[in-house]
Amino acid sequence: MAKDILEINMYRYNPEQDKFPYIKNYSIEKPAKDIMVLDLLHLLKEQDESISYRRSCREGVCGSDGMNINGKNGLACITPISSILKNNKIELRPLPGLPVIRDLVVDMTEFYAQYEKIKPFLQNNTTAPEQERLQSPADRDKLDGLYECILCACCSTSCPSFWWNPDKFLGPAALLQAYRFLADTRDLKTNERLDELSDPFSVYRCHGIMNCVSSCPKGLNPNKAIGKIKTMLLRDKKEIITSDGVMN
């Protein structure tokens, strides 16, 4: 009957009791139905109430329960255990690279600080029309694959460049949003936004290794958006050279 027992290794850390994090082993009978990792966590919490994790909507919309499941970042609530099971073993760890507050809960301050840096709001100081600023359907289509981000941090915390420079490299999540506003025809601060991104760290620490794409639970492609930002930065430079006759 050993086959029907799930073995779960969980990263545990309680700053009030533990000096160092440790891995705790749990065994649980394999549920008859294919449940999500979040449901599994609920079952574990019945065994051990001290387990901590974030969760809210339990349907992949709020982005609270991002965690490292068997080595891959993802949302626990939309990851069926059948999709990640290897020899009935599951390893649950907090998102890599961010300070652990307790168990699977990480401190997202650095992540949000990077998001704040890209000014994630529409900047347009022309007088607003009576109803709304209109876009052509073609221009609106440019935002598909960009606006759907739920800021779960699965991508940024899977990125080695973000692990190295969480304060200087914006990370895939923030850069996807940066491109979301660069691509928006209603936003008029494109050049200012590009100026802010032109330092060696903000964008250029990305080397296109695709960790962000492979971990995004919403199937978005920050890597492609970053590539487009890089191209825009080059174009921006060119315009400056031709219009002023000097190179900045």
Place this chain on the structure above:
Amino acid sequence: MTFVTFLMTHKRPININLFKIQLPLSALLSITHRISGILIFFIVLPVTAIALSFMYESQQSYDNFVNFYSTNSFIKLIFISLVLIFQYHIFTGIRHLLIDFHLLAENLSSSFRSAVITLLLFLFNAIATIRIML
């Protein structure tokens, strides 16, 4: 001590265990590209430069070096690995350049495919290099 001040003062752990994190093939290629770059700067270039300056001293020293190389299989092994490190860096570097110029599609399957092709090309090239240098 309130919980907030506790959090501010306490050094919190960070979960980065590279053995427990799955990396796609393109990530491994990028990391090894960087490592090979470091090796080129600190080992490959200095060693080959020293060898070259030694060879160029005189006809005698050149002959000595060729003789030394062809009779000593350990030295052969070292020089072959130096050349392979350099070639690996070039192959993976060209792949990076192609991606940067948007000549390869930026999605998971294309990036995996180009990584496999790069490794295969490097492998064929490595076999040829070893055959020539032995």
